[in-house]
Amino acid sequence: MVLVTVLFVVSMVFARKMIVNLIEGEFNNRKVEVFDQSVLAFNEFFNEKIPEISYYQGFLDSVKASGYANDVLRKNPFVEQILFYDLTVTNSDSVELGIKYNHLMVYPKNIISFGLDHKNRLVSQRKSSSDTRLYTEDFNNMVLKFVGFLDRVNDSTKMSDNDIYKVFYAMSAGKVSYMNIPRITDMLTYKRMMSIFDVPVMSYDQDLFMFIINPNRIKVKNVLPNLYEHITVVPIVSGNVSDQHFHLETELSLPGALSDYKLQFVSSERFINKEINRRFLPVSLGISLVYIILLLIAYLIYRNVIINSKLFQLQYDFINNLTHEFKTPVSVIKIAGNNIQSAENLSATEQKMYGKILDQEADKLNSLMNKLLSFAQIENKSIKPNKEQVGVEEFCAPIFEAVKLKYPDLNFSYTIDVQNDMVVDTTLLLSVFQNLIDNAYKYSEPQRKYLRIEMQQNKKNFVIKFKDRGIGINKKEFNSIFKKFYRVKNQFNQQGSIGLGLAFCKEIVDFMGGEIKVDSVLNEGTTFTLFLPLGPKKI
Template identity: 80%
Template sequence: MAYNQLKYRKNFGLLIAFVILVTILFGVAMLAARSMIANFIETEFNNRKVEVFDRSVQPFHEFFNDKIPEISYYQGYLDSVKAASYVNDIIRKYAFVDRVLFYDIAITNSDTVETGIKYNNLLVYPKSITSFYLNEENRLIAQRPENTQTRAYIDDFNTMVLKFVGFLDRVNESTSMSNDDIYRVFYALNPGKVIYMNIPRISDLLAYKRMMSVPDTNFVAYDQDMFMFLIDPSKIQIKNVAENLYEKIAILPIVSGSVSDQHYYLQTELSLPGALSDYKLQYTSSEGFINKEINRRFFPVSLGISGVYLILIFIAYLIYRNVTINSRLFQLQYDFINNLTHEFKTPVSVIKIAGNNIQSSEKLSTEEQRMYGKILDQEADKLNSLMNKLLSFAQIENKSIKPNKEEVQVEEFCEPIFEAVKLKYPDLNFTYTIDVQNHMMVDTTLLLSVFQNLIDNAYKYSEPQRKFLHIDVQQNKKNFVIKFKDKGIGINKKEFNSIFKKFYRVKNQFNQQGSIGLGLAFCKEIVDFMGGEIKVDSVPSEGTTFTLLLPLGPKKN
C-alpha cells in the first residue's frame, strides 16, 4: 500500500480521452466543413446564374438599346443602299440577328395606292420591302420577299401602322414623348422579332395629324423607315463567367426538357427577355463536376483543420512525454534516495558497530586498536568520498566553481594512479600505454575523479574471470585521446545516450545494490567542464571502451 502511494501517478486515461475527443471533433469538423462548402456551392450555383445571364445577353441589350435607335437619325431618308450599309454592320456584329427586313414607308394624303393603311385622309403604305441576310459565303444578300412571306410581313407592318395612327389622335402641340410612349408606339417585340419605326419629330407628327383630319387638294408625301429584325436566340454567345460552377450552359426552347436523358446533380434555368422569350438559358452540372469544385475549395480548409488537429495531437504528445519523463525522473530520484541511503547506511553502521565494540570492550589489544582504527578510517573515507562527489557534482552542474587548471606531465599524473590500481585491484589484469608529446592543462583533482570512476566501473562491471582493463593515452593534432578498454558485460547501444544522465542505472546483476547512478554523469560533467568530450563504444558480453578527448596543453621542453 505504501509503495503504491509513493508511485508517480500517470493519468493516461484522461490523456487518451482527450485524444479521442480531439479525433472525434476533427472528424465532425471535416464533415461539417465539407457539408457547408457543398451547401455554399449549391447556393452559389443558383445565384451566379444571373451574372452569366447578364453577360450573355449584354450584346442583345446593346443592340436593342443603342444600335436600333440609330435608325431615327436618318429621319426616314434611308434608301435600300443606305439601309444595306446599316444592316451589314448590324448583321455581322450581332450573330443572333438572322435576317433584317427594311420597309421604305410613305405617308401621304393620296388615295391612289391600294395597299397600306388608310385612316380618314391619311394613307400609310410600304413603297418597298427589302430582305437582307448573309449567304453561305458570308455575303450580304438583298432581295424582295416572296409573295407568301410578303403577306406575313404586311401584317406586321399593318399592326405597327395602326399603333402609330392611334398615337396621332393624341398628338398636340404640347406633346412630349416619354420613353414609355416610344417603346409602346415605335417598337414591337414578338418572339423572334424586333420591329422598329423611326421616331418622327413633333412637327412631322402634327403635320401627319393635319393630313389625317383635314382634306387637302395639294398632294403631300413624307418618308418613314421601319425595320424588322428576325432574331435567332440560339446564336447568342454564352459567356460562362463561372466555369467552376456550370459544366454546361445551353440556350433551349422554353418548352424543352433536359438537355439529354442524363441525370444532372444540379440544374437551373432562366428565361430570356423580350424577343428572346421563346428560349431559356439552362445551366447543368454533373455530380462529379460539382464534387471536383467542392474538393478544390475543401482542400485548404481541410489543411487548416488538419493543422489544428496535429497541433492538438502534438500537445497531447508533449503532455505524454512530460508525464513519462517526470515518471522516470521520479523513479530515478526514488532509486537515488534508496541507494544513497544504503551507501550512507553501510559505513555508518560499520562505524557504529566498531564504536560500540570499542566502548564495550574493557581492554583492547594493540592489534585490535589498529583494526578498529583502520575500519573507522576506511569507512570515514568512503563517507567523505561520497560527500565530495555529491558536492562537486552540484558545484560543477551549477557552474559555481571554475576549473583549477595546471600544467602537468602526463606520465607524472597517470603513473601514481596506475600503481594504486594494481594495489587496489590485485585480480585485475591491468595494462597501459602512454605516447604523448605535450603537457596536460587540466584540473588534476577533477580528472583524477574521472579516472577513478572509469577504473572502478571497469572492475565492478566485469565477470571475475574477465577482469581486464587497458588504458591507452595518445594524442592527435587537437586533443589528448585517453581510452579505457575493458572486457566486461558491455552496454546495449540503445542506452548510450542515457548512461550519462543523472540517476540513470543500467539494469543488470551488478547494479542491484550500491549504485546511485551518478558516476558516469559526474564524469561527463567534469569532462565538459574542462572543455573536453567523452564517448562510449560497447558490445554486450564483449566489453566497453570509454574515450576521453581533452584539449592539448603546451609541448614538452
C-alpha cells in the same frame, strides 16, 4: 490523440459536405452571371444600335438603309435578316394599299430585305407586300399602335421611356420591330391630318425596321468554366439536350425576342467532383495542418508527462540511493560512537580500530559530499579548472598502483605511448579515472574481471581507452547513460548507485575541453574513450 483524430475525420467529412453544398448552390445561383454576359451583345444591340434609326427622322433611303443593315448584320450574328419598310404617312385618298385610320394613311413605298449569304456578303432584295405576308400582322400592329398614340398627343406631350417601348418597339418570338420616333411637332401634324378632313394633302416619310432574330446564334460566354461543363441555347419546350444523365442541371429563360429559347446548364458528376476536389484541397491541407499541430501538441504533452514521470522516478531513486549511501556510514559512525561511549575502558587496539572505522566512514561521507558539490559547481560553471602540466606516466603511476592494491582479482594491464605532457586539472581527471575503473570492476562477472587502459595521442588529442569485458550496455541506452540520475537496470545496480558517476565523468571531460564516447556489446564488454587536448611537448 484519439479525440483529435476523431475531430479531424469529422472535420474533413463536414468540410467536404459544405464544399459540395456550396458548389451546388453556386451552380444554381451563379448562372445569372453567364446569362448577363451571354445576352450583353443582344442588349447593346437592342438599347443602343436600334435607336440609331431615329437619328435619320424617316429620311433613310435604300442606300443608307443598306449601310445600316450591313453594320448590324456583321456585328450581331444573332440577327439573321432585316426588313426595311420605307413608310409614307399621308392624308391622300389615292392610295389603296396600307392602313387607313380616319383620314390618315400609312403605307410602305418600298420593302427591302437584307441578309448575308454563305460567303458572308450582304444581299438585298426588294419585296412586295405579298412576299412579306408572314410579317403583315407585326406590321399592322406596329402601325396601329402608332396611330393610336397620335390620338393622345398634344402640345404638352413628353414621351417617357415607357411610352417609347410601348409605341415604337414591338417584340415577339424571334422578331424585333422598331419605327423611328418622329418629333412632337410632326406627330401633331399627323394628328391634324388624321382628324381634319379639309387639310391640304401632305406626305411624310417614316422608317420601320423588322429584325429577324435567331437565338441559336447567341454566343454563350461561359465565365464560370469550373462550374458549368456545357451551356447551350435550346428551345424552351425541349427536354434535355441529349439522353445522357447529368449530375447537375439548371436552366434560365432568355428575354424578349429570345423568349422561345433558354440557356441550359449541365455538368457531369466527374466534372463537378473535379471542382469539389480542387476547392477541397486547400481546406483539407489547412485542416491537416491543424491536425498535425494538435498531434504535435498532444505528443509534446505526452512526452513531457513521460519525462516528468521518469525525472520523478530518477529523483526518487536518487534520494533513496543517496539516503542509503549516507545512512550506511552514519550508522557505522553512530555504532562506533555508542561503543566508545558505553565502554568503561578501551584498549589501545580498540581505540585504533574505532578510530580507523570513524576515519574511513568520515572519508566516505566527505567523498560523497565532494562529488555532489563538484558536480553542481562544474555543471553551473561556478569554478575554473586548476590546470597544471604533468607527465602522463607521472600522473598514471599512483593510480595504477592503487588499482592493483584495491582490486587484486582484477586482470589489469595498460600501455602508454605519448610524447606530450598533459595540461589538466589532476584532481578532476583523477575522479574520472577512478569512476571508470570502479565501473569496469563493478559491472563485470567475477570470472571476467578485466580492464585494459591504452593511452595514445594523435595530432590534436590524447586518446585514452578503458576496455573491459563486463556485462556491456545496450546501444539504445548510449545517449542516456551520461544523464544525471540515470541508472542502467541490471543486477549490479540493485545495491546503491545514485546515477551520477558517468554524468560526473562527462561534465569533467567537457569542462576540460575534451570529449567522452562509449562503444559496447552486450555480454562482451564496454570501451570508454576519452579525448583530451594535447599539452606541450616533452623537452
